[in-house]
Amino acid sequence: xxxxxxxxxxxxxxxxxxxxEEKGWxxxxxxxxxxxxxxxxxxxxxxxxxxxxSNELQTEWPxxxxxxxxxxxxxxFNRIENIIKFMAIKNYKS
Numbered sequence: 730x731x732x733x734x735x736x737x738x739x740x741x742x743x744x745x746x747x748x749x750e751e752k753g754w755x756x757x758x759x760x761x762x763x764x765x766x767x768x769x770x771x772x773x774x775x776x777x778x779x780x781x782x783s784n785e786l787q788t789e790w791p792x793x794x795x796x797x798x799x800x801x802x803x804x805x806f807n808r809i810e811n812i813i814k815f816m817a818i819k820n821y822k823s
Contacts, residue, residue: 739785745777746770746790757793758786769796774815775808776800 746756746768755771766786770777776798800808 736785739779739781740787742768742779742781743787747788756790757796758790759794759796760792767797769793771796772808772812774811775804777805777808 746754749770749772750756752773754773755769757769757771759767759769761767761780764783766781766783768779768781768786768790776796778797778800
C-alpha cells in the first residue's frame with residue numbers, strides 16, 4: 730500500500746472514530762511506541778482497531794495501557810460488515 734493510500738485509510742479510520750463517539754462508542758489509544766499508536770473503537774458490534782503513525786493522529790483520545798479484546802483481522806472485518814448492514818437497514822427503514 731502506498732503512503733498516499735495509508736494516509737487516506739488513517740483519515741477514514743479516524744473519521745469513523747469521531748462519528749462513532751457521537752453514537753456513544755468508546756475510542757481509546759494505546760501508545761505502542763513513539764512512532765505508532767493503536768486506535769481502538771469499541772462499537773456496539775465489538776471492538777475495532779488499527780495501527781496509526783503517531784504523527785497522523787488528527788485529534789486526541791484517552792491513552793490507555795491495554796485495550797485489545799483479542800479480535801483477529803477477520804473478526805474486525807466481520808464486525809465492520811455487520812455495522813454497515815445494520816446501519817444501511819436502519820437508514821433504509823427511516
